[in-house]
Amino acid sequence: MYLRLDAAPCIAVEQSDNEVFHQCRDRVVRSGVLLSSDCSRSLAVGDDVSVDGRVVGGVATRIVTNLRCSSMLNPYEGVDWTNTEYLHSVNHEHTFAPNTGGETWREGERGWEPQEVFDSLYYHGIRHFAISNYHPSKPTYPLADFFEEVPVDVIGCPNAEHTGTRGHYCAVGSTFESASRGFQGDWQDLFDGLLEELSYDGGGGIIINHPRRSGFSFEDLTDRFTYDDRIIGIEAWNHRGVVLPKYRSRGNALSTWDELLSAGVDCFGFFNPDYHTRWDWTRAGHPPRGRNVLLVEEQSESAAALAYREGRCFGALDGSGLRFEHIDASNGQVKVETDREAYISWISCGQVIASTMGTSAKYELTGGEPYIRIEAADETGERIFSQPIRFPEHDWQDE
Numbered sequence: 001m002y003l004r005l006d007a008a009p010c011i012a013v014e015q016s017d018n019e020v021f022h023q024c025r026d027r028v029v030r031s032g033v034l035l036s037s038d039c040s041r042s043l044a045v046g047d048d049v050s051v052d053g054r055v056v057g058g059v060a061t062r063i064v065t066n067l068r069c070s071s072m073l074n075p076y077e078g079v080d081w082t083n084t085e086y087l088h089s090v091n092h093e094h095t096f097a098p099n100t101g102g103e104t105w106r107e108g109e110r111g112w113e114p115q116e117v118f119d120s121l122y123y124h125g126i127r128h129f130a131i132s133n134y135h136p137s138k139p140t141y142p143l144a145d146f147f148e149e150v151p152v153d154v155i156g157c158p159n160a161e162h163t164g165t166r167g168h169y170c171a172v173g174s175t176f177e178s179a180s181r182g183f184q185g186d187w188q189d190l191f192d193g194l195l196e197e198l199s200y201d202g203g204g205g206i207i208i209n210h211p212r213r214s215g216f217s218f219e220d221l222t223d224r225f226t227y228d229d230r231i232i233g234i235e236a237w238n239h240r241g242v243v244l245p246k247y248r249s250r251g252n253a254l255s256t257w258d259e260l261l262s263a264g265v266d267c268f269g270f271f272n273p274d275y276h277t278r279w280d281w282t283r284a285g286h287p288p289r290g291r292n293v294l295l296v297e298e299q300s301e302s303a304a305a306l307a308y309r310e311g312r313c314f315g316a317l318d319g320s321g322l323r324f325e326h327i328d329a330s331n332g333q334v335k336v337e338t339d340r341e342a343y344i345s346w347i348s349c350g351q352v353i354a355s356t357m358g359t360s361a362k363y364e365l366t367g368g369e370p371y372i373r374i375e376a377a378d379e380t381g382e383r384i385f386s387q388p389i390r391f392p393e394h395d396w397q398d399e
């Protein structure tokens with residue numbers, strides 16, 4: 001029996017010594033290591049397994065088709081793309097001025113009234129408000145306690161930005177309050193408090209804000225991510241950290257995100273302006289950029305918190321409407337569709353590994369990628385960023 005690789009996406013060859021080799025298209029992978037890109041294109045039970053014409057040992061004892069990578073982690077699995085709602089959210093945005101040492105914030109951050117700031121976010125399409133006021137760090141929730149006019153289609157979420165230890169953190173869904181001068185204690189104590197007070201079952205979690213601006217090393221970040229699996233991600237884009245000269249562009253942490261993902265760290269990316277002013281696109285220079293587009297079946301607080309925890313969302317810089325309309329990973333392929341023509345890029349290990357112009361694209365996995373993420377950009381300059389689809393181990397199994 002011969003099975004041609006171009007007829008079946010993946011073929012596994014179990015050898016007599018029980019080592020399993022996997023062939024994905026024209027490549028042979030062994031324990032996630034690429035052995036060859038030019039292997040034999042047809043195999044049969046009883047054949048010697050060869051790579052580049054060289055017998056690598058053992059005879060094929062079993063040939064299996066329709067493989068899937070059992071350890072694939074795809075946050076979009078289960079998204080009902082035809083019925084999903086696109087709920088625009090921020091998790092790092094300030095509406096009041098800090099008041100260090102005080103009981104509550106001051107109004108009129110940079111001269112803007114809190115209601116004006118709120119209204120400007122609403123005007124620009126934000127419907128899920130996980131506002132992150134600090135000093136004191138406590139939830140701006142429920143919204144009606146802080147803003148006079150809250151439209152009926154707006155969803156609130158407890159959250160705050162916490163400082164005091166090394167780094168700044170938001171915790172989507174947490175009602176934890178820390179002292180007005182910043183949290184007193186180490187980051188582990190802070191994390192314990194934040195996680196203890198998560199209000200939605202299975203939803204929300206801690207996000208490490210502007211990790212490059214905070215000067216975190218790779219080890220600092222992996223320490224935090226191994227602490228608890230409710231540390232859900234980093235702020236991959238903090239626009240304030242991109243445009244304010246004092247932060248020297250370090251608000252863009254896409255490279256940090258790729259570094260973590262390349263090392264197998266389970267880490268989503270989140271996108272925020274972190275502005276402390278009204279969102280004013282007419283002001284010269286710095287339109288607010290960054291938001292999280294949540295994919296939810298219903299517009300509710302708990303559905304939004306779950307989307308954060310599970311990474312059922314994508315990042316957008318402008319919120320102009322360019323969106324992913326389908327992301328699917330199966331049978332050794334990842335497929336994407338967008339709602340309009342865009343420049344679609346596939347990224348793994350910090351490199352663009354393929355790109356194309358169109359409204360759909362397909363990537364054939366080689367078996368060597370620890371993760372794949374997708375970016376799309378349109379002619380207006382809008383950019384959207386998928387969450388990663390991760391392959392912690394390439395242990396392909398029967399479907």
Ligand SMILES: [Zn+2]
Binds near residue numbers: 094274
């Ligand atoms: Zn902030």
